[in-house]
Amino acid sequence: MHNESRGICFNIQNYSVHDGPGIRTILFMKGCPLRCAWCSNPESQRFEQEIGYSADKCLGCGRCVEACPNKALALGSNGLVITRERCSIEGCGAACSEVCPSKAIAVYGFSLSPSEALDKVERDSAFYARSGGGMTLSGGEPLAQPAFLDGLLREAEKRAVDVAVESCGFSSEQTMLEMCKRIDYLLFDLKHPDPAVHERVTGVSNEPILRNLASIRKTYPSLPVHVRTPVVPGVNDTPDVIASMARLACDLGATQYELLPFHRMGEQKYRFLDREYQFQGRAQLTAEDLQPLLEAANRYFPTKAREEEETP
């Protein structure tokens, strides 16, 4: 019997259609070595369970305050005040969230085993079979939970579920190559071509990331590698930067290159977590903003540019 290491995830999302081919179920794994300021899933970053609080939904009933054994909660004039240092979900089983009638308090993070995960994923296998889809492991960073990841990949193989992985590329080369051996599709993020800038905006250098990408291509030449760049205003939204990343992707043998325009959908989640959002009020990218960047990317990936909708 192989290793049944449990892992921590924060979401399972059915009918996902933008993260790998076909209809997919995304397993969002919790915990990431990077700290990208624009991250739209801030609840994915820490490896521990944490609570999110939505003041808009709070009824102010105070049941959570009473339920908390750690005295981490208090009712203030603008809703709940959470003393996060005192909050320990492992100890109390998230009693606050349990008693919350309006679900204003949510727990981010739940533990599960690879076979439990695949039981949930496999429910939609009829959809994968007809659309060429499957499971996408996302995060967080899947490579940051190597034992759980390994269990997931083996379980998926056993049940013949196609696997795509969405990765920031930051891990040891061995872990990366071990994973790529068992997957069908890789979504790989490139955020900035310059190591120093990369380190400033994500907290880590891009050197191991680029090394990993080169090594994947060399070891698994037939694995589809779909490189994506989140286009972030003030970070990498110039044609030059985009062009140099597209060239990098091209040189490293990416099969597809895609730009993901910055959006503020994650903004509210920072508030739920009592964290500061650095892109507060920043305008989202318009089609006009994006146009020169798309052109820059198209120089290297002319046919892989965003597919146009067929006209009726």
Add this chain to the structure above:
Amino acid sequence: MYRPETAVNSPRERTRRIAARFVDSQPLLSVERARLFTASFKTTEHLPLVLRWAMAVAHVMRHIDVRIFPDELIVGRGGPEGRYGILYPELEGAYFSLSGTLLEKQEGMPHQFTSDDLAVIRDELLPFWAGRTFRESLAYSLPDDLRRLVYKDGDIYTPSMVIYESATVRHSLQWVLDYKKVIERGFEGLHAEASELLRTLDINNPRHNWDKAPFYRAVIVICEAMRDFALRHAECARTMAASCDDPHRRQELETIADICSHVPWKPARTFHEALQAQWFTQLAARFEQMHGGIVGNGRVDQYLYPLYQKDREAGRLNEAKTMELLDCLWLNMAQFLRLQPTIAGLQIYEGNAHWEHTTLGGVLADGKDAVNELSLLVLRSRREMPLPYPDVCVRMHPDLPQDFLEEVVQTIKSGCGAPKFLNDAEIIPVLRAKGIEEAEARDYCGSGCSEVRLINRDTYLTGTTWVNLAAVLEMALYNGHCSMSTDKPLGLTTGDPRKFTSYEAFEEAFLTQLRYILRQTLKQLYITDTLRPSQMAAPLISALHDLCMAQGRDISEGNLENSLRSGCQVGITGFATVVDSLAAIRYLIYEQGLMDMDRLLQVLSRNFEGFEVERHHCRNAPKYGNCIAAVDAIGRKLEQFMVEECQLHVGYYGGQPQIIYVPVTSHIAMGRVTGALPNGRRAGEALSAGISPSPGAARSGPTAVLHSVAETKYEAGTARAARMLDIPVPPRGVDGPEGTRNLAAFIRVWCAQKHWHLHLHMEDEALLRTASNDPEKFRFHPPHLPGYASLPNDLTPEMIRSILSCPQNFLE
């Protein structure tokens, strides 16, 4: 994207011109058919009903105003210029004898009468029909306990919305005519057949004796009337052509004249003639009766195909002309509205709901795929139509070609609201289980909203009776009472639920109430069935029906030999609302102990006012549509209970009653009379529709909805039929060609899971705006974005505003 109805866009100029002339017109409820029908009916009281009906319809067709309007290529209408409806006094005409009902503009009514119309109603219709209408006839036939369930406070024109009978707001359940017969044989052929059958009646042949003479005479009358109606149009076209200055239009009018002097009497020779014959036939069917959801178009891509192909091969027809002719046919349909004169009818057809069900695809008699070139053109014409006409449905089967399916998905993605799907993989086996031969079962067509018909085998026509399942739940909660009715209890005495010590005890009380209400419903339908043969006749429908012609009997007699043994239709409304409420009761009271029954009843009786915490508990209890086994099992048990209950009964015509989930708009009307419920729904709000999850309750994506709905089906049951399923497609969920393929795959899984019906609607910008204003009723699905995890916490109002401020980032 949202398109207001008045924006008349079409690639075809003629279509734009015709549509622009009527889209904004105030619908008129025409009394012409009523006046002429009545004038004839008054003089024929000595004759058998079927003959009287034929003569009355013939009188309408010989005297109703015949006009041809500019640009029309398919001619004939049943009322004045613009949008019109037809008044059928024999159904509910006595309503106008009540004071206040004849006001020129009545509160809440979508139409108006002119002063001339009012005079006709007062002086010609009422004196004859008061005391003779079907509605009165039924009301006086119902026993007292049933009357109390059907009518509010004894007023037969105000439905209680606990049990809602629709048999008297329309003549027939829904129907599709055998247009193929008209196209191939013409009414001349039917006339000859009826004449021969009449001639060979034999007093020594019990199967073919003189009791059938009135029917065959009626068929002859109808066939001749069809001929004369068309000839009147031919004459009109010829006269107009003679004085027409525009040579192009003169040519068109001359063509119309030629066509109308030929069809529908003779077999159609061209595609254009086939369309004209089709329209004359269904127009006459509208003179004859009001069909539930409007008479259907049947399998247009099958019966129109031979002449289409012949014309294309002969070079007489090109694609552009085909599209223009199809548009002209749809535009005629779009000008007819199913106007209802009473609140009883209005409530079930709110917003002039219409289903001129147009079936495409499916399989041929040998089981092979039936899609052809014409299927594609009809689909395209629907996509390009500036109005939501016609109601197009694709018969899905495992071998439906991928390119056609992708075209269908493209049409859905265009936001035009069509087509919908019926599933061969489910429907054909259900028909087979009812004793139909394989080849015949394969030829079913869609009819009404999501029902099906075998047009030469089906004969059941009594309108559905809808059961307000939520009202039944209230009876269990309030020991027989419904919260909004202060009267004596409507249900049984099943005990004070505060004294129940288990969920099972509550469930038992609910099922006891449900059995009682189902039996009352079946009783009402049985009584209605007994009345129809003496109240209704349909000589035109019958002339086009193999069994009626062979047996010399009108379809309204119901129990024809060799007919499909399907009995009455029991429409269940509020399925998900009740499943969610039962799940909430079990979860909140008996599993989690979050409140007791006393508290729940207190909260419901106050409509949650001042009980915000409890309401959230109710709303956040597990819901159907999320693939939660324990909840889906409640639904499954409920469905099985109702189907098995129906299987214990046989209707008046010998068929088995059927459970259907086709709400039309009953879920809105029934919601209005239903108090607050344990699923968190407030008093007066709509109930859930069809077999779909409650509004806003499905939060685990569309695949989970399919799994849950499949889970609730009682596969082994025979007393079941249509299950209407509506699934919203999240914004950005079907982007690009890959999104098209994914949605096509989704539909293929729906087919493989053997669902009955599917309507996919795009969550477009207009819908999202509505959702942001009323987040409880319309769940705002977070847009699908790469790598983005939507959260258990909903989007905040601020986030929704932010998305809507820049919708192009999130919407197609």
